Amino acid sequence: MSESFVDLGKVDAPSGVMVLGMAGWIDQWRELGLTLPERARAVAAAGGGHFREWLCEAVAVPVAADRALPVRASTSASPFDGEPAIATLEVGLGLVWPESRDRRVPIRLGDLPVDRCGMVVGDAAALDAWTGMDDEPADGLADVSYWGRYKDDAHEQFGGEHIGRFGGDGPRGWLDLPVAEAATRAAELTAWCDRLHGQGLMVSVEKHTDDHRFRRAGWQHPLHVGVIEVGGCQVLGIEWDQGDHSMRHRGERVAGQVYPVTLEVDEAGEMVMRWAIPPYGFDDEVE
Structure with missing residues (x-):
């Protein structure tokens, strides 16, 4: 039975090199010697492959530099809540499959774990x-959200809009505040709860780093997928459901939870990169 795919969006790669990497570590490559582009170019020049240092991992491949590249996915039911979760991620590379290679045999590039912070x-x-969670936002803005047992009391006292999420109401709070104002508002909420209740209210301040912006872009998507602009290019990010990650991918590489990345050929004779995550089987549990 053939897989059924859904479109997730499009990315562009004018440098001619595309990366599939772990979102939680993208900003750390520059701290490890060679930059991400330097490493990726070298790997792509050899036809593509996996590269890793410390906790940072990625796969790089050559792509067509003059067009948008489609990203799509097939899904399987999450063992956590039964909702659709990505089973195969596929990216069109815009390049013709080489005549010298057998179309029936995928080219193995390596494997990747599912990063708890997203891909x-x-x-x-x-x-x-890419700006990570500890960086400062380029626009100087942040989002404040709160939730928990006393969220209704807090809303009556402080206000705040419903910040919607796909399939649920989401927390309450304020979007696009100056960073200093966001910090002040969060401090007021926390102090109020400490004074009246002691606990029962969670408050979060998220600066508009790329790490936060890609998750925000996916708030309304059933697969937690969003496209944002980074460095003048369209970049696609996937936030994994935390329950699903805990059930299917916990331990990541240390626990052997890694999944193969291959180059394959599509119906039009062009190359696609595929990252295949097998469906979860409860019979596979290790006692």
């Missing part, structure tokens, strides 16, 4: 500008 697909050079 990113995009131009290698653009991703060198």
Whole structure:
């Protein structure tokens, strides 16, 4: 039975090199010697492959630099809540499959774990500008959200809009505040709860780093997928459901939870990169 795919969006890679990497570590490559673009270019020049240092991992491949590249996915039911979760991620590379290679035999590039913080697909050079959770936002803005037992009391006292999520109401809070104002508002909420209740209210301040922006872009998507601009390019990010990650991918590489990345040929004779995550089987549990 053939897989059924859904379109997730498009990315562009004017440098001619595309990366599938772990979102939680993209900004750390620059701290480890060679930059992400330098490493990715070298790997792509050899036809593509996996590269890793410390906790940072990625796969790089050569792509057509003059067009948008489609990203799509097939799904399987999550063992956590039964909702659709990505089973195969596929990216069109815009390049013709080489005549010298057997179309029936995938080219193995390596394997990748599912990062608890999400995955990113995009131009290698653009991703060198990625801002992580500890960086400062380029626009100077942040989002404040709160939830918990006393959320209704807090809303009556402080206000705040419903920040919607796909399939649920989401927390309450305020979007696009100056960072200093966001910090002040969060401090007021926390102090109020400490004074009246002691606990029962969670408060979060998320600066508009790329790490946060890609998750925000996917708030309304059933697969937690969003496209943002980074370094002048369209980059696609996937936030994994935390319950699903805990059930299917916990331990990541240390626990052997890694999944193969291959180059294959599509119906039009062009190359696609596929990252295949087998469906979860409860019979596979290790006692």
